[in-house]
Amino acid sequence: xxxxxxxxxxxxxxxxxxxxxxxxxxxxxxxxxxxxxxxxxxxxxxxxxxxxxxxxxxxxxxxxxxxxxxxxxxxxxxxxxxxxxxxxxxxxxxxxxxxxxxxxxxxxxxxxxxxxxxxxxxxxxxxxxxxxxxxxxxxxxxxxxxxxxxxxxxxxxxxxxxxxxxxxxxxxxxxxxxxxxxxxxxxxxxxxxxxxxxxxxxxxxxxxxxxxxxxxxxxxxxxxxxxxxxxxxxxxxxxxxxxxxxxxxxxxxxxxxxxxxxxxxxxxxxxxxxxxxxxxxxxxxxxxxxxxxxxxxxxxxxxxxxxxxxxxxxxxxxxxxxxxxxxxxxxxxxxxxxxxxxxxxxxxxxxxxxxxxxxxxxxxxxxxxxxxxxxxxxxxxxxxxxxxxxxxxxxxxxxxxxxxxxxxxxxxxxxxxxxxxxxxxxxxxxxxxxxxxxxxxxxxxxxxxxxxxxxxxxxxxxxxxxxxxxxxxxxxxxxxxxxxxxxxxxxxxxxxxxxxxxxxxxxxxxxxxxxxxxxxxxxxxxxxxxxxxxxxxxxxxxxxxxxxxxxxxxxxxxxxxxxxxxxxxxxxxxxxxxxxxxxxxxxxxxxxxxxxxxxxxxxxxxxxxxxxxxxxxxxxxxxxxxxxxxxxxxxxxxxxxxxxxxxxxxxxxxxxxxxxxxxxxxxxxxxxxxxxxxxxxxxxxxxxxxxxxxxxxxxxxxxxxxxxxxxxxxxxxxxxxxxxxxxxxxxxxxxxxxxxxxxxxxxxxxxxxxxxxxxxxxxxxxxxxxxxxxxxxxxxxxxxxxxxxxxxxxxxxxx
Amino acid sequence: xxxxxxxxxxxxxxxxxxxxxxxxxxxxxxxxxxxxxxxxxxxxxxxxxxxxxxxxxx
Numbered sequence: 001x002x003x004x005x006x007x008x009x010x011x012x013x014x015x016x017x018x019x020x021x022x023x024x025x026x027x028x029x030x031x032x033x034x035x036x037x038x039x040x041x042x043x044x045x046x047x048x049x050x051x052x053x054x055x056x057x058x059x060x061x062x063x064x065x066x067x068x069x070x071x072x073x074x075x076x077x078x079x080x081x082x083x084x085x086x087x088x089x090x091x092x093x094x095x096x097x098x099x100x101x102x103x104x105x106x107x108x109x110x111x112x113x114x115x116x117x118x119x120x121x122x123x124x125x126x127x128x129x130x131x132x133x134x135x136x137x138x139x140x141x142x143x144x145x146x147x148x149x150x151x152x153x154x155x156x157x158x159x160x161x162x163x164x165x166x167x168x169x170x171x172x173x174x175x176x177x178x179x180x181x182x183x184x185x186x187x188x189x190x191x192x193x194x195x196x197x198x199x200x201x202x203x204x205x206x207x208x209x210x211x212x213x214x215x216x217x218x219x220x221x222x223x224x225x226x227x228x229x230x231x232x233x234x235x236x237x238x239x240x241x242x243x244x245x246x247x248x249x250x251x252x253x254x255x256x257x258x259x260x261x262x263x264x265x266x267x268x269x270x271x272x273x274x275x276x277x278x279x280x281x282x283x284x285x286x287x288x289x290x291x292x293x294x295x296x297x298x299x300x301x302x303x304x305x306x307x308x309x310x311x312x313x314x315x316x317x318x319x320x321x322x323x324x325x326x327x328x329x330x331x332x333x334x335x336x337x338x339x340x341x342x343x344x345x346x347x348x349x350x351x352x353x354x355x356x357x358x359x360x361x362x363x364x365x366x367x368x369x370x371x372x373x374x375x376x377x378x379x380x381x382x383x384x385x386x387x388x389x390x391x392x393x394x395x396x397x398x399x400x401x402x403x404x405x406x407x408x409x410x411x412x413x414x415x416x417x418x419x420x421x422x423x424x425x426x427x428x429x430x431x432x433x434x435x436x437x438x439x440x441x442x443x444x445x446x447x448x449x450x451x452x453x454x455x456x457x458x459x460x461x462x463x464x465x466x467x468x469x470x471x472x473x474x475x476x477x478x479x480x481x482x483x484x485x486x487x488x489x490x491x492x493x494x495x496x497x498x499x500x501x502x503x504x505x506x507x508x509x510x511x512x513x514x515x516x517x518x519x520x521x522x523x524x525x526x527x528x529x530x531x532x533x534x535x536x537x538x539x540x541x542x543x544x545x546x547x548x549x550x551x552x553x554x555x556x557x558x559x560x561x562x563x564x565x566x567x568x569x570x571x572x573x574x575x576x577x578x579x580x581x582x583x584x585x586x587x588x589x590x591x592x593x594x595x596x597x598x599x600x601x602x603x604x605x606x607x608x609x610x611x612x613x614x615x616x617x618x619x620x621x622x623x624x625x626x627x628x629x630x631x632x633x634x635x636x637x638x639x640x641x642x643x644x645x646x647x648x649x650x651x652x653x654x655x656x657x658x659x660x661x662x663x664x665x666x667x668x669x670x671x672x673x674x675x676x677x678x679x680x681x682x683x684x685x686x687x688x689x690x691x692x693x694x695x696x697x698x699x700x701x702x703x704x705x706x707x708x709x710x711x712x713x714x715x716x717x718x719x720x721x722x723x724x725x726x727x728x729x730x731x732x733x734x735x736x737x738x739x740x741x742x743x744x745x746x747x748x749x750x751x752x753x754x755x756x757x758x759x760x761x762x763x764x765x766x767x768x769x770x771x772x773x774x775x776x777x778x779x780x781x782x783x784x785x786x787x788x789x790x791x792x793x794x795x796x797x798x799x
Numbered sequence: 800x801x802x803x804x805x806x807x808x809x810x811x812x813x814x815x816x817x818x819x820x821x822x823x824x825x826x827x828x829x830x831x832x833x834x835x836x837x838x839x840x841x842x843x844x845x846x847x848x849x850x851x852x853x854x855x856x857x
Contacts, residue, residue: 120851196847277848286845291833298829302822324815583825590818 091626248654369405
């Protein structure tokens with residue numbers, strides 16, 4: 001399919017023009033902004049992976065022999081704070097790790113790529129240097145805000161969308177207001193008529209991420225709402241708190257529509273743009289097939305947006321949506337591999353360079369990981385495979401082959417290609433870059449092979465039955481213990497990857513130190529684009545009819561059949577953008593509208609009532625502590641699950657869950673039916689020190705919940721917020737009622753704990769609210785009246 | 800009867816099926832179009848990243 005560049009088809013041959021040549025304009029590129037983004041790519045890459053190492057260590061540290069002494073010292077005790085310090089717990093740091101990896105590391109890499117390539121592909125400096133700087137500093141401020149708020153427990157409780165509403169607003173302003181405006185104005189003022197395919201990928205990224213971000217983060221800031229309605233200001237924690245406007249099934253659907261497409265349009269399309277620009281640069285030859293790149297682009301834009309529901313197989317999501325997500329995910333395999341093949345075959349005739357050029361090494365392995373991850377993704381979306389893999393560490397291995405292999409290596413390949421050009425001096429050490437490559441590659445392989453093994457082990461242990469028909473591993477902790485060695489290997493692999501980044505930092509620093517005193521800023525010249533006159537659109541700019549003796553309509557039809565209309569689009573950024581939005585928007589609406597409007601998707605269950613004010617406060621603690629990072633609340637209708645956890649989860653059980661807390665993995669057991677299984681005292685002691693209750697537990701201790709007082713006055717704001725979103729709270733919304741109700745229920749739980757042999761006087765502590773929530777989980781349907789719900793349940797089974 | 804009741808009783812399950820057909824048709828159209836684009840245009844577009852700056856400092 002690739003066009004041969006021959007003397008017969010010189011790619012630079014000018015078309016005969018009907019207009020006089022336009023005057024040349026002089027311009028230079030803004031490489032300073034690229035240097036800034038590239039530096040922060042490295043810095044945040046190091047922070048994100050270090051955070052990953054810390055949370056990986058937290059899953060093995062609890063089983064260290066803390067009392068082991070050496071020369072009178074207990075060295076492992078130094079690591080103890082990682083298991084019981086409130087702002088360092090796994091539940092709070094894991095979102096920090098994921099957000100840093102996605103939005104800080106990959107984000108800055110994307111921006112470096114976009115700012116470098118867009119200017120050159122458009123033969124135009126970025127439209128506004130001021131907007132470029134506002135974008136840079138604004139984005140770094142967002143990352144710092146995330147790094148501060150996530151450890152403090154300010155979170156929306158939705159994966160990769162944890163950041164609270166003030167930061168979400170900042171993201172929207174910086175992303176679209178600064179970055180988007182600057183990008184689209186640069187495209188508008190470009191001096192190259194054709195928009196190269198990398199720019200299409202960037203356009204799709206900018207518009208789709210905007211849509212995803214805005215709609216998934218529609219929420220009610222409860223502190224602000226309380227202030228506006230009562231004039232009463234609340235604590236910072238309540239001010240930052242928001243509830244999503246969606247609940248339960250619909251919130252889950254929106255979240256994974258967002259979550260999957262964040263992978264698609266933040267971690268895939270911009271990196272493909274990067275690949276289509278920097279791979280030809282590094283290989284010094286055009287992309288293997290430009291035609292294939294166009295098909296790659298449109299098929300990804302058309303198909304990716306549908307794939308989200310594959311994250312929710314066998315959950316309370318309607319089956320048709322889940323099946324649709326699976327089908328489109330499987331379809332994604334082909335365009336993804338088309339892109340991988342296109343990237344790798346760009347090296348045709350240049351494979352010998354790979355052994356000596358670290359840039360090509362990173363790109364080749366990066367693109368190979370893209371191929372692996374995009375084969376594995378569709379495979380995991382097949383329901384039967386997913387029934388084994390979901391909630392296990394298999395997903396974590398899959399994600400890391402993509403993030404460390406594809407995103408990481410493409411970013412580092414680009415970095416090593418850019419360093420000599422941006423700092424106008426040879427790379428300090430190619431050998432060090434190669435060492436980085438090998439450390440990183442071996443690190444990834446260690447990481448993913450150990451975690452694949454761990455994930456499959458978990459999945460098989462959870463579903464195993466013995467010869468008597470009972471669960472072979474009835475205690476969840478057995479699967480936790482079984483994969484501890486794998487977690488250690490993962491930690492070593494992660495450390496190797498981090499070590500590679502440190503080497504990259506040294507190379508960056510030393511190359512920077514060799515820079516010239518003043519950077520050479522070449523001045524380029526190109527003619528401004530002449531406006532496309534109506535008649536010229538067909539003749540001069542986009543080709544001409546092959547017909548000579550036909551009427552005008554015949555010639556126009558011939559040009560249409562030649563595809564002139566698409567070439568016009570490719571040159572008209574606004575229309576191109578609009579069509580991309582339409583492709584993404586139509587797909588989303590076709591899926592979302594039925595999910596939201598078909599009543600039978602979420603059959604109501606009469607016995608399901610709103611949480612009490614205390615339980616609601618406890619639920620907010622559950623969200624703030626990030627419990628969803630380790631515990632699911634979704635029992636799938638699979639025999640091994642109902643046997644282990646109880647009755648499978650129904651859509652109607654979640655109608656008051658703003659946000660939903662189904663989770664996506666089980667480092668610990670599912671909690672959907674936890675209510676009533678244990679005593680209040682058991683929960684109290686478990687939060688105090690889980691390892692004392694369950695030998696081998698790797699759950700952090702929560703001493704701060706046992707000591708910190710619950711803010712009863714803030715409960716009213718929480719209840720009012722939920723009522724505003726349509727949760728029927730009745731009298732609880734009357735001033736003072738919520739706090740009084742919460743105190744009353746807390747007193748009862750405090751008495752229970754004391755009577756069961758626990759300490760006195762814990763009724764006002766935060767742990768009491770959390771225990772109230774735990775004891776409520778999944779109990780409503782057990783209170784169902786005998787007659788009515790039976791019909792509901794029968795209907796649900798058929799969904 | 801509320802608006803949500805009316806919308807709730809519409810049979811919207813046909814939407815995703817329509818969309819599937821629609822998207823496949825558009826995909827086929829794009830593929831067909833791309834295969835018909837002239838070699839010269841494709842080659843010129845593909846070469847855009849190659850010649851866009853001066854000599855590198857390597």
